[in-house]
Amino acid sequence: METIRKIVIVGGGTAGWMTAAALSKILGANYAEITLVESDDIGTVGVGEATIPQINIFNRLLGLKEDDFIRQTHGTFKLGIEFVDWARKGHSYFHPFGPYGFDMKGVSFHAFWQKLQTLGVSDSISDYNLQAVAAREGKFMRPVQVENSPLSTIAYAFHFDAGLYAKFLRRFSEGLGAQRIEGRIVSADKNAETGFLEAVVLGDGRRIEGDLFIDCSGFRGLLIGQQMGIDYEDWSKWLPNNRAWAVPTARVHDNQTPYTRSTAREAGWQWRIPLQHRTGNGYVFSNNFIDEQAAMDTLLQNLDAPPLKDPMLVKFQGGHRHKFWEKNVVAIGLSSGFMEPLESTSIHLIQVGIAKLLQMFPDKGFEQADINRYNRLSVLEYEYIRDFLVLHFNQTERDDSEYWRYCRNMELPPRLQEKYDLFRSRGRIFRENEELFNDTSWFAVMVGQGMTWRGYDPVADVMSDEDVKRQLFGIKDAIRKSSDYMPTHEDFIRANCAME
Numbered sequence: 001m002e003t004i005r006k007i008v009i010v011g012g013g014t015a016g017w018m019t020a021a022a023l024s025k026i027l028g029a030n031y032a033e034i035t036l037v038e039s040d041d042i043g044t045v046g047v048g049e050a051t052i053p054q055i056n057i058f059n060r061l062l063g064l065k066e067d068d069f070i071r072q073t074h075g076t077f078k079l080g081i082e083f084v085d086w087a088r089k090g091h092s093y094f095h096p097f098g099p100y101g102f103d104m105k106g107v108s109f110h111a112f113w114q115k116l117q118t119l120g121v122s123d124s125i126s127d128y129n130l131q132a133v134a135a136r137e138g139k140f141m142r143p144v145q146v147e148n149s150p151l152s153t154i155a156y157a158f159h160f161d162a163g164l165y166a167k168f169l170r171r172f173s174e175g176l177g178a179q180r181i182e183g184r185i186v187s188a189d190k191n192a193e194t195g196f197l198e199a200v201v202l203g204d205g206r207r208i209e210g211d212l213f214i215d216c217s218g219f220r221g222l223l224i225g226q227q228m229g230i231d232y233e234d235w236s237k238w239l240p241n242n243r244a245w246a247v248p249t250a251r252v253h254d255n256q257t258p259y260t261r262s263t264a265r266e267a268g269w270q271w272r273i274p275l276q277h278r279t280g281n282g283y284v285f286s287n288n289f290i291d292e293q294a295a296m297d298t299l300l301q302n303l304d305a306p307p308l309k310d311p312m313l314v315k316f317q318g319g320h321r322h323k324f325w326e327k328n329v330v331a332i333g334l335s336s337g338f339m340e341p342l343e344s345t346s347i348h349l350i351q352v353g354i355a356k357l358l359q360m361f362p363d364k365g366f367e368q369a370d371i372n373r374y375n376r377l378s379v380l381e382y383e384y385i386r387d388f389l390v391l392h393f394n395q396t397e398r399d400d401s402e403y404w405r406y407c408r409n410m411e412l413p414p415r416l417q418e419k420y421d422l423f424r425s426r427g428r429i430f431r432e433n434e435e436l437f438n439d440t441s442w443f444a445v446m447v448g449q450g451m452t453w454r455g456y457d458p459v460a461d462v463m464s465d466e467d468v469k470r471q472l473f474g475i476k477d478a479i480r481k482s483s484d485y486m487p488t489h490e491d492f493i494r495a496n497c498a499m500e
């Protein structure tokens with residue numbers, strides 16, 4: 001195989017344009033010819049508007065000016081996710097970004113908090129995380145360097161308009177020399193001997209040749225599935241949701257919460273994502289437990305403003321391709337797999353796919369060892385996220401519908417059972433290898449969903465009872481004062497990055 005010079009990206013949704021932007025920036029037009037093909041007739045999936053803090057790494061890689069990015073995508077800031085009615089009806093908790101307190105004497109903060117509870121102090125773990133406190137009060141600011149202040153560690157992500165994000169990245173990529181071709185791909189040419197893809201063919205007969213093809217064609221999996229014949233691993237027994245109704249509503253004054261809200265419903269959950277110009281809403285559900293019409297009615301009855309258009313139905317299946325990279329085709333985005341957006345992980349998975357491709361870039365031809373590693377890591381990444389998602393559904397007191405009874409009693413993925421066992425005994429959480437969600441996230445959701453532990457981790461006895469109380473109350477106070485100091489989310493946007 002010759003040096004890779006022609007890269008063809010199939011699809012111009014979030015995955016396609018993120019890939020085009022990153023490759024144009026890192027490889028540059030002088031190194032490779034980057035062509036993106038997309039079909040205006042087919043369009044994009046049109047959802048996908050909440051992110052996690054890792055997107056800041058991607059933005060830094062591209063060298064984006066954050067205020068411009070937010071202004072142009074009508075974005076807002078996100079400090080975490082509020083989960084309403086998940087553990088039981090009438091209950092809510094917050095999964096924040098950033099850690100609780102900080103590790104002291106090499107011991108995880110949550111061990112001290114658990115010890116504090118056994119000392120008869122009953123307070124909320126959320127009080128020990130600035131993002132959670134600020135979110136509750138509608139506050140936001142970027143971190144500022146103040147020694148020993150929680151203000152220096154504020155962690156955040158964004159909500160943005162998916163359509164505007166793709167346009168933003170398109171302008172960025174084209175500015176760096178990426179070529180865009182509009183047209184519908186109707187077939188592809190493969191080398192009969194090697195099975196490598198040689199070209200994609202458009203409806204009008206145009207043939208676009210490439211050395212490396214990146215399949216960003218969405219759920220269709222045009223290249224990875226239809227051309228390379230890679231099957232899909234179905235995870236519906238763990239992630240039974242397979243449909244979503246999505247509908248935007250008008251922006252209501254003062255409702256730009258700096259967080260996503262997820263509300264559990266009879267057969268799934270509803271998202272609420274505030275943007276500057278509108279609010280995104282959707283009901284993710286399983287049609288094995290509620291019919292589509294009833295799900296749409298539920299969504300429409302639970303909006304905080306009138307809908308701006310008719311709801312749109314999206315069908316999906318939780319799971320992933322058996323291989324993410326086959327010969328000279330790499331699948332990124334929905335073509336490679338999907339897990340429901342409960343923890344806003346899909347855009348992150350696009351980013352991870354791009355980063356791994358760059359790490360193992362086949363500049364001098366394809367090495368099977370690289371491909372195998374890419375595939376193995378991608379499956380692991382998916383499995384870790386899946387286990388975290390399953391936790392939300394499975395650890396609940398809710399048994400008010402067939403759906404929740406199924407979720408409570410489902411057979412667990414093996415690694416998840418081990419996580420439960422470790423937590424239930426001494427409240428311990430161990431991060432596996434490079435799994436995305438760290439112990440703060442696991443702790444937030446385990447405690448939020450109502451899991452309990454038999455005793456606190458004895459390593460917390462490294463500090464006396466009095467010291468634990470003094471330290472933790474000090475931290476709580478510092479967080480409280482930091483939140484008081486912060487401007488409101490709306491004021492921050494108005495001052496820095498309001499849409500024009």
Ligand code: FAD
Nearest residue numbers: 011012013014015044045048050185218333334341346347
């Ligand atoms: P698409 O947007 O579907 O793009 C596919 C592209 O391929 C289009 O440009 C299309 O025109 C092109 N194409 C297809 N066939 C052809 C053809 N024959 N010829 C030419 N072009 C073709 N992710 C998050 O991170 N956060 C969220 O909050 C979130 N919410 C979601 C909610 C729902 C209900 C769903 C379903 C997904 C959500 N996601 C979320 C996932 C997110 O939407 C996707 O990861 C992201 O939009 C990437 O999609 P994509 O680019 O892979 O596919």
